[in-house]
Amino acid sequence: MITARYHREIPQRYRLEAGKCSTCQHVAFPPRPVCPKCKGRSFETVRLSEEGKIVTFTIVRVASEKFSKQTPYAVGIVELQEGIRITTQIVDAELDKIEVGQRVKLVFRRVQEDGRAGILCYGYKAIIA
Template identity: 40%
Template sequence: MSMKISVPRVWREIKAHYLLEATVCNKCGKIHYPPRPICDNCGNKNLFRRKLSGEGEVLTYTIQYIVLEGYREYAPIVFAIVRLKEGIKILAQLTDVEPENVKMGMKVKAVLRKICEDGKIGLIKYGIKFKPV
């Protein structure tokens, strides 16, 4: 069973997934990634968009050897919690590094890469992954 990709959802989330764009609360300053319309810290609805630096470090990681159909060609997949310079932590896939070479504290930067494709409708989904600096 492969994962279905919604074309409208891909378009709605394009700035967050292609540009690493977040929302920042005008009231309390909390950064939200992925972007959200309401601050979960103070409830403020007045948020503005900001591009994140894309630079950070690996706090922890896991290696996924068993993956869903449609992702098998990418296995093993390394997922990491990356702390960005801005202080927020995001879950992201690592790329351009062998799993045995991943280390906690490793400096990484965001890059645009292919995430997956739905061959039936021809949609290729791209997104942000992180690679070693």
């Protein structure tokens, strides 16, 4: 992940900042320049809640090189209280005890690192509530 892209995504990765359409109130995460519902172009920045539930998940046993030392690990789709769905790792959990529908909360974790000497990238992950 290049530094500039990581820096650009900080408001979403760190603070779950979404765009709420001033016209139709649709919440887009990540924010969009044009509302997908009403084509409006005016947005208010809102922070999503850090609580949600697991919609579905899978266990990754063969991962890309950056994540290969973490296998096996869980990745799931989590629906936050606002109805927004995000893809995230589900961590600090015994893998055979993760279930669809479980309540989770989002925590701040290291997501990846750019090799031994590059930048460290942080963001949200889910833990069982």
